[in-house]
Amino acid sequence: MIREMGSSSKEYEFLSEIGLSSHNLGNYVGGKWLGNGPLVSTLNPANNQPIAQVVEASLEDYEQGLKACEEAAKVWMQVPAPKRGDIVRQIGDALRSKLDFLGRLLSLEMGKILAEGIGEVQEVIDMCDFAVGLSRQLNGSVIPSERPNHMMLEMWNPLGIVGVITAFNFPCAVLGWNACIALVCGNCVVWKGAPTTPLITIAMTKLVAEVLEKNHLPGAIFTAMCGGAEIGEAIAKDTRIPLVSFTGSSKVGLTVQQTVSARSGKTLLELSGNNAIIVMDDADIQLAARSVLFAAVGTAGQRCTTCRRLLLHESVYDKVLEQLLTSYKQVKIGDPLEKGTLLGPLHTPESKKNFEKGIEVIKSQGGKVLTGGKAVEGEGNFVEPTIIEISSDAAVVKEELFAPVLYALKFKTFEEAVAINNSVPQGLSSSIFTRSPENIFKWIGPMGSDCGIVNVNIPTNGAEIGGAFGGEKATGGGREAGSDSWKQYMRRSTCTINYGNELPLAQGINFG
Numbered sequence: 001m002i003r004e005m006g007s008s009s010k011e012y013e014f015l016s017e018i019g020l021s022s023h024n025l026g027n028y029v030g031g032k033w034l035g036n037g038p039l040v041s042t043l044n045p046a047n048n049q050p051i052a053q054v055v056e057a058s059l060e061d062y063e064q065g066l067k068a069c070e071e072a073a074k075v076w077m078q079v080p081a082p083k084r085g086d087i088v089r090q091i092g093d094a095l096r097s098k099l100d101f102l103g104r105l106l107s108l109e110m111g112k113i114l115a116e117g118i119g120e121v122q123e124v125i126d127m128c129d130f131a132v133g134l135s136r137q138l139n140g141s142v143i144p145s146e147r148p149n150h151m152m153l154e155m156w157n158p159l160g161i162v163g164v165i166t167a168f169n170f171p172c173a174v175l176g177w178n179a180c181i182a183l184v185c186g187n188c189v190v191w192k193g194a195p196t197t198p199l200i201t202i203a204m205t206k207l208v209a210e211v212l213e214k215n216h217l218p219g220a221i222f223t224a225m226c227g228g229a230e231i232g233e234a235i236a237k238d239t240r241i242p243l244v245s246f247t248g249s250s251k252v253g254l255t256v257q258q259t260v261s262a263r264s265g266k267t268l269l270e271l272s273g274n275n276a277i278i279v280m281d282d283a284d285i286q287l288a289a290r291s292v293l294f295a296a297v298g299t300a301g302q303r304c305t306t307c308r309r310l311l312l313h314e315s316v317y318d319k320v321l322e323q324l325l326t327s328y329k330q331v332k333i334g335d336p337l338e339k340g341t342l343l344g345p346l347h348t349p350e351s352k353k354n355f356e357k358g359i360e361v362i363k364s365q366g367g368k369v370l371t372g373g374k375a376v377e378g379e380g381n382f383v384e385p386t387i388i389e390i391s392s393d394a395a396v397v398k399e400e401l402f403a404p405v406l407y408a409l410k411f412k413t414f415e416e417a418v419a420i421n422n423s424v425p426q427g428l429s430s431s432i433f434t435r436s437p438e439n440i441f442k443w444i445g446p447m448g449s450d451c452g453i454v455n456v457n458i459p460t461n462g463a464e465i466g467g468a469f470g471g472e473k474a475t476g477g478g479r480e481a482g483s484d485s486w487k488q489y490m491r492r493s494t495c496t497i498n499y500g501n502e503l504p505l506a507q508g509i510n511f512g
């Protein structure tokens with residue numbers, strides 16, 4: 001049971017339903033829960049009070065985990081893929097049975113509103129379903145050989161171990177995109193969640209661990225550790241991990257990429273976004289305005305796909321802004337677990353300080369605050385949803401400020417809007433609101449958006465798992481979840497088989 005949890009301990013009672021207590025060992029290593037690293041407290045972003053304590057991993061715990069994982073990999077890669085799919089199906093069922101509790105935990109520890117917390121867990125369940133089907137479709141191919149009585153095959157085999165390092169803002173969905181696919185592809189998973197969301201890491205892992213144990217499989221197939229940069233760096237350096245999937249800031253992602261490349265490993269990077277919505281003169285203004293609100297304010301602006309730049313055609317500029325300013329005033333800021341709240345807190349006190357610093361920089365670069373612009377006084381990391389009028393040339397517009405801050409920018413032509421969309425270092429998500437087929441096809445074509453996600457008449461966020469998710473340029477180039485993303489989690493062998501036992505032509509050589 002959860003005890004001594006400050007003023008609102010009753011609120012936290014549900015945590016015992018998902019295997020959490022006031023003091024938790026944060027690492028599932030070799031099928032056992034242990035911890036010899038630092039003891040940390042995880043905080044509720046709505047009041048910065050401790051929720052529970054967690055023992056993180058030491059480097060010795062890490063090493064123990066990897067040794068067990070290496071052994072488990074030999075077992076897991078030989079389990080037939082559809083059987084691996086059945087294990088992932090059981091993980092999905094386990095998540096389904098705890099959906100509400102896990103969603104509440106997400107809301108409590110990360111700070112997103114309850115509907116988003118539940119939605120995020122549902123996304124992992126959907127990924128499990130997707131991966132179950134995929135487990136029967138990891139198809140190779142037969143390629144015509146130019147030699148008689150030879151056959152060429154393309155085979156897909158597991159990599160062995162996949163490292164997954166995740167960010168605080170999607171503490172379980174990103175695991176789902178990676179782990180569900182990695183597991184059906186026959187890989188063991190080594191997961192390090194964000195240091196500020198350890199309870200989610202533990203709760204998710206407990207459900208996976210139960211499924212593995214029930215099926216008499218080695219627990220080390222899924223190895224999870226709580227900790228920060230030290231454990232992340234250990235994963236990046238480890239030659240036993242052929243693929244490291246990293247989700248987080250472009251700055252840290254680049255370091256991880258360099259470390260992994262230096263040992264000839266592969267990375268799958270999901271990094272920062274700086275996403276734009278373009279509203280053309282022929283757009284459905286109401287649809288656009290609602291979508292912008294959802295995309296800019298949802299998850300308190302802490303989605304990688306949050307809309308940060310609003311590009312408005314000069315003829316609709318005033319109208320769209322007027323609608324947005326009216327709706328921004330109605331956004332209810334408050335406890336993310338409370339019904340009716342639309343905007344929860346930022347994740348940490350540091351995020352709140354970054355918001356305040358960011359507003360100062362914006363003003364110093366000529367930005368004019370149209371609404372918001374201030375942190376909310378009192379406990380918790382709350383800030384006001386903010387709209388800024390600014391030039392698209394301002395340096396600050398090129399950066400990702402991880403908060404609900406939207407830049408309103410004016411343009412005259414479609415070409416100018418596309419150029420502004422593509423003018424930032426990041427290339428994750430982008431949307432256009434228009435009724436013109438010409439604009440739509442130009443937008444998705446070679447001279448259109450340079451992003452990984454290119455939408456029409458829907459916001460920048462809310463990607464479906466069936467598609468490949470990820471972005472270009474400083475966003476890292478990785479693709480996760482659906483479509484053919486699974487190929488990154490396997491190694492491809494081109495196999496040539498001589499079934500006629502014919503000798504190759506070797507003129508002039510006598511083999512005796």
Ligand code: NAD
Pocket residue numbers: 165166167168169170174192193194195227228229230231232233236247248249250252253255256269270271272273303304305400402428470471475
């Ligand atoms: P972050 O880069 O600070 O941390 C991400 C992870 O990296 C954490 O687990 C952290 O402990 C770990 N880490 C830190 N230093 C490390 C090191 N030296 N070596 C290895 N690992 C290390 O990011 P964050 O603040 O947790 O997350 C927010 C960022 O993530 C935003 O930029 C957001 O856009 C991005 N993000 C991108 C996607 C996407 O799919 N493109 C999805 C979610 C979040």
